[in-house]
Amino acid sequence: MKVAWVVSLKVAGLAVVFACARLAFKHTFSAFSGLGLMWGAVALVPLLAGCGRWLLDRRPTPERARLLTIAIHYLEMILLGCALIIAFQVTQAHPIVRIPFPHTISWPAMQILAIVATLTVLNLAIGGLGLPFAVVLSKKLAVSWLYRHSRNPMLLSCLLFFTGAAVWLQSLHAILWTVLWLAPAWILYVRIYEERELEVRFGESYVRYKAQTPFFL
8 A cells, every 4th residue: 555655646746747847838938937937946946955854854764765755856856847948948038148159069068968867867777776856766876887986977967968058058048047056056955855865765885885986076
């Protein structure tokens, strides 16, 4: 019964995530509402991490970490996913300043980074028996291949990909938002919540891995 309940929770969470993403993709936002949502949603991510950390620290058990992480990850997906969709629309319409960076460089760079991000997902699936966010929580630590050199190769490749996309848009607004707002908020989320829940779920093995492996590179 408990397994069925968890699966139902994950399916419901994914349905809400896709519904929010579809709404963000199809809706036409004004400059004011679009700017407010793309900046405001990302601002909530560290607050979400702080709330999750507080709830987890009240009873730091592996079972509680697994259940709490499902909810926290789906809320994070909604905030970041919708913010990215809206940002892609708004920064094209309101780029502030156009930066004529050649597409012949930014487009291949995006493709390479997309491949690297995909490899990190495969690395997590094979090495940790899990998938990103709460779709399938890792059953063991992924410490081989890319994860041997970085604790967060997926986060790094995604942030580089979105930075490349901002450069491809030739939008100063997109670049500033990605580098100065999205990246710090996402990193804070990982520092505040994800590292703590991994420590709770995997114990001393994660503590040793964290001490031996850099956050990025």
